Amino acid sequence: MSGIQLRVWGEYACFTRPELKVERVSYDVMTPSAARGILEAVYWKPSIRWVVDRIHVMKPIRFDNVRRNEVSAKVPLKGATGVSSAMKKGVPLRLYVEDNRQQRAALLLRDVEYVIEAHFEYTSAEDRNDGKHLDMFNRRAKKGQCFHRPYLGCREFAAFFEPVEGEIPASPLFGEEPRDLGWMLYDLDYRNNMTPLFFRPSLERGVVEVTKALEREGVVS
Secondary structure, eight states, rough: OOOOOEEEEEEEEBBGGGGGGEEEBSSSSSHHHHHHHHHHHHHHOOTTEEEEEEEEEEEEOOOOEEEEESOOOOOOOOSSTTTTHHHHHHHHOOOHHHEEEEEEEEEEEEEEEEEEEEEEEEEESSSHHHHHHHHHHHHHHHOOOOOOOOSSSEEEEEEEEEEOOOOOOOTTTSSOOOOOOOOOEEEEEETTEEEEEEEEEETTTEEOOOEHHHHHOOOBO
16 A cells, blocks of 8 residues: 655644653654654544654754743542533633643754655455545645644644655755664553553664564564
8 A cells, every 4th residue: 555745844843751741851753653643633534544654854853942831730520610510500610820830841842844654554344445545635735634733742833734745855864873762652552541652763864764663673561
């Protein structure tokens, strides 16, 4: 099955390392799960699932240390001020930002650009038509259509996108030495209580070969 090539870019990105979640620190490059989320935002059907083959890093990796205001609490599901009570009583939900505001540091990626190579697999015997799905994806990507705004790790960092026609240009990191990216989040196992799955990719010639890394290293939870 032929795959797709999608160029994505943005001003900032944060693909958060789960082991450093209190003060957000981004991985060096986009994770496969973040790439899959962007593809699903552009085109998704219940009968298919996207599989990321490789991620091309098209700009030098640069970090920025910033401080952001965040809220430290969520609206509770239960209790007198929770969602359940509000639905029963018809009262508005409230979260006072001034009472829950806190400043957090974050190590973000700045000025990023990637090319995602991926293909899809079928999840059932229904709606199996390779050409239809590929055409719909490329047509939607070309027009900038999406089900929801795709983002680069965090929803506040919007991703811009367009299909890549023809050969993918060489990465500016092509001549650099291979870089071990360490253990990286691959995906969440939703059939096993959302268990995080990790794999160990490397950046070689500016490309993360996701499929080859999985074949070589496998995944661990």
